[in-house]
Amino acid sequence: MSKFYINKLAIVGLGLMGGSLARALKAQGSVGEVVATGRRAASLEKGLALGVIDAWTLDMKEAVANADVVVIATPTLIAEKVLAELAPLMTPSMIVTDVASVKGNMQRAAERVFGEVPANFVMGHPIAGSEQSGVEAATVDLFLDHRVILTPLSTTAEPAIALIQAMWEACGAEVVCMDVAEHDAVLAATSHLPHVLAYTLVDALAQNGSAADIFRFAAGGFRDFTRIASSDPTMWHDIALANKEAILQGIDDFSAHLDKVRAAIASGDGDTLYATFDRAKRARDEHFLGQYLSRQKKSPSS
Numbered sequence: 001m002s003k004f005y006i007n008k009l010a011i012v013g014l015g016l017m018g019g020s021l022a023r024a025l026k027a028q029g030s031v032g033e034v035v036a037t038g039r040r041a042a043s044l045e046k047g048l049a050l051g052v053i054d055a056w057t058l059d060m061k062e063a064v065a066n067a068d069v070v071v072i073a074t075p076t077l078i079a080e081k082v083l084a085e086l087a088p089l090m091t092p093s094m095i096v097t098d099v100a101s102v103k104g105n106m107q108r109a110a111e112r113v114f115g116e117v118p119a120n121f122v123m124g125h126p127i128a129g130s131e132q133s134g135v136e137a138a139t140v141d142l143f144l145d146h147r148v149i150l151t152p153l154s155t156t157a158e159p160a161i162a163l164i165q166a167m168w169e170a171c172g173a174e175v176v177c178m179d180v181a182e183h184d185a186v187l188a189a190t191s192h193l194p195h196v197l198a199y200t201l202v203d204a205l206a207q208n209g210s211a212a213d214i215f216r217f218a219a220g221g222f223r224d225f226t227r228i229a230s231s232d233p234t235m236w237h238d239i240a241l242a243n244k245e246a247i248l249q250g251i252d253d254f255s256a257h258l259d260k261v262r263a264a265i266a267s268g269d270g271d272t273l274y275a276t277f278d279r280a281k282r283a284r285d286e287h288f289l290g291q292y293l294s295r296q297k298k299s300p301s302s
């Protein structure tokens with residue numbers, strides 16, 4: 001990993017993501033000053049009190065002045081407004097990145113604001129998080145042993161990509177580069193669809209007249225399946241609208257699969273049911289066992 005140091009990091013939108021990034025970089029001694037800006041003085045003040053940031057301001061110009069790196073960590077659909085505010089303040093030596101969960105929408109937003117995506121804007125997405133939000137939920141090790149996907153374009157400057165890669169590696173993450181459309185299709189399937197399903201299941205049950213009884217008898221399976229339905233509704237409202245086409249495709253593919261399972265249950269087709277459940281168990285076990293083994297290989301003592 002290349003040795004790097006950020007003199008001044010500016011965070012726009014200090015919540016779980018921005019706060020965890022600040023905590024991790026500070027813990028590594030990889031950053032001089034962290035300044036945050038956002039909408040609400042109260043959460044910025046909380047970030048300061050928790051030692052996550054060194055200073056805050058509601059003035060974007062003041063926040064990003066002389067910053068080496070600016071991280072946009074607001075909900076996805078706000079990013080265009082943030083980019084528009086940032087545009088006249090950007091300097092050639094300033095590198096801008098983001099953590100939004102959808103990249104096609106971010107690319108289109110940057111194209112609308114700048115004409116084309118600036119060479120010093122490196123789009124990124126940490127594949128780590130939680131159902132909690134806000135700076136108080138930020139942790140120093142959120143990105144440790146997780147992947148961060150960067151989606152640079154052919155016009156993105158190599159030194160800018162290298163610096164953002166080094167920033168995430170300093171947080172203990174593995175960085176991979178991916179095409180924007182591929183990113184949005186993959187994340188629609190593995191992250192966005194599960195959230196839509198969890199929210200919809202809980203809502204459907206909660207609308208049921210006997211919801212109180214149903215929830216009273218819900219145990220570990222329901223809790224595991226629905227943890228992510230406690231995620232921030234604004235964040236997921238934005239993601240669902242920003243990655244509309246890929247999520248609709250995911251819902252359609254899933255519905256077709258669910259129809260097959262429904263038909264198998266209705267007709268008593270145990271072979272199909274068993275085969276479906278067995279394939280799913282193997283696929284999940286292999287994936288998570290593979291992850292577990294690779295973590296063990298990296299730190300055999302833990």
Ligand SMILES: NC(=O)c1ccc[n+]([C@@H]2O[C@H](COP(=O)([O-])OP(=O)(O)OC[C@H]3O[C@@H](n4cnc5c(N)ncnc54)[C@H](O)[C@@H]3O)[C@@H](O)[C@H]2O)c1
Pocket residue numbers: 012013014015016017018037038039040043073074075076078099100101102125126127128129130131132133134135232235239
């Ligand atoms: N939470 C996760 O698991 C996760 C994982 C990966 C990526 N992301 C992405 O990271 C981004 C931030 O998510 P988070 O979990 O940190 O959310 P969060 O709610 O914890 O933090 C978002 C912050 O943005 C601020 N904000 C909202 N509107 C704003 C505006 N108009 N101007 C300036 N600031 C504003 C909020 O006050 C808050 O401090 C989102 O785009 C999300 O999709 C989230």
Ligand SMILES: O=C(O)C(=O)C[C@]1(C(=O)O)C=C[C@@H](O)C=C1
Pocket residue numbers: 100101126127128129130131132190191192228231
């Ligand atoms: O662990 C969680 O609670 C998450 O929802 C994290 C999660 C996901 O894995 O789907 C959510 C959104 C992101 O953009 C990346 C990660």
